[in-house]
Amino acid sequence: MSIDHAPETATAAASGSNATQRFTSDKQFAASTSPERVSTLARQVLSAVHDTIREHGVTYDEYNALKAWLINVGQDGEWPLFLDVWVEHVIEEVASESREGSKGTIEGPYYVPAAPELGHDAVLPTREGEQGTPLLFQGRVTDTSGQGLGGAVIEIWHADSDGFYSQFAPGIPEWNLRGTVTSDADGHFRIRTMRPAPYQIPTDGACGKLISAAGWHPWRPAHLHLKVAASGHQQITTQLYFPGDAHNDDDVADAVKPELILDPRDVDGGQEVTYDFVLDSTTSAQKA
Template sequence: MSTTETATAAGSGRNATETFRKKQGTGATGVDQARVDAVARDVLSAMHDVIRRHRLTYAEYDALKAWLIRVGEDGEWPLFLDVWIEHVVEEVANADRKGAVGTIEGPYYVPGAPEFTGEGTLPMREDEPGTPFLFQGTVTDLDGNPLAGATVDFWQADDAGFYSQFAPGIPEWNLRGVCRTGDDGTFKIHTVKPAPYMIPHDGACGALIEAAGWHPWRPAHLHLKVAAPGRQLITTQLYFAGGDYVTDDVAQAVKPELILDPVPAASGTGEEVTYDFALDPA
């Protein structure tokens, strides 16, 4: 069977949940009781206001309860939160940055990808489908000084819109890699252009999309985490000018500063683009 035939929301949800649990297990989880109290009260108050404003019926309440149970059963809490909530968390968290512009991480990041320095090609299948694509640039501080040894952690969907480790039949590190910048702060990453894709929609999140009359599409994009010692890590996504769904991304993650305008590659094969990252001090 092809990847398209076998990928499911439940399978993707399980993988996303397990990946998040591993990530959460490595970080501090200190709780400020007063802050939990304040945030939880405001969230509940907002929900109460919605119920009153829309005069929610018991039938609608029961439908909501059933749907919330299904979200958990399908393992889709990471997907739900990353698609419809994370873009506001990111907006607040990065409001004071002066350098590179961030956006959501999404549910498909996996640490530990293969590394190379300066210039390299992402792991990919023999005859990987898609237009060859060179993504290059320089990592600097806010004054424009190049940062040697910075890491550009890069991941993306393939030409069919699927991510390795989240859809069956794809090699483990396909289209994932970490490039360390050279002494001049530059990087060159050879890959293929990704495709737009529908978020997994045969589960609970898809049921919400269908019931509300929304669409499930994300525009084609590249994912990056860029970091250097003494600098703030930036997590972002980059999109393609004129691409489908750039203006109505289901995850509301597109920003004007993050839209690429590729040109024909100097090599004569495929396309290329230059995009630089200025990192804020830690």
């Protein structure tokens, strides 16, 4: 049975607005940052902008075009998209540089907390006739010594075969391809879902105008999003990618790392892949 997906009605403005609303409602802001820290960072960012203007002789026409574009980013609700695509990978790099264990990468703009809890042997919610290749994703969560971590919480979400995420595009059930999985006593988990497809970030808004003007491409390789957490251990936020994707080497978000490439194998009617997560302790973070 075929199903109707919604690529013809999804827009950058709608997706950006949803991402902005999610960010403002779900995220907690670091209000404890000192004025000295704010001043240092703000002055250095502005200094870099000033240096760029001087070095490249930016004209008033170019400056006004930039102002208009920045206004459009806000009007389109695309600040979460812009920052998550072009800035977050460096924030993640700095934040995780002293952490041992599995590699992380960016969260992206499409995370939604409190997805349905599905146990350790899970089937992600899907529509009847959900398109794509069935995928069994399984593995184990351990500490850095190899000890299994029972009760680890694995949040997983990903796009559908058209590259759209539930709660950010119309016509998709609320929790489609999203779930919360808890590892068994020895740290094992199994998740049945559909293999996601590569997709373009929204191009009908301000971010798309930047991509077009700069001659870039808007593609992200196919990936699974995950957050993995266990008591007494540092949470990992990551994305896992599939071999052979045309954009693993030039991801628009620059979020692919060699350690995050999966090794799926074909099975009857689909694919299966095993990937283990190793979590560093919170005491390691405190020492760092």
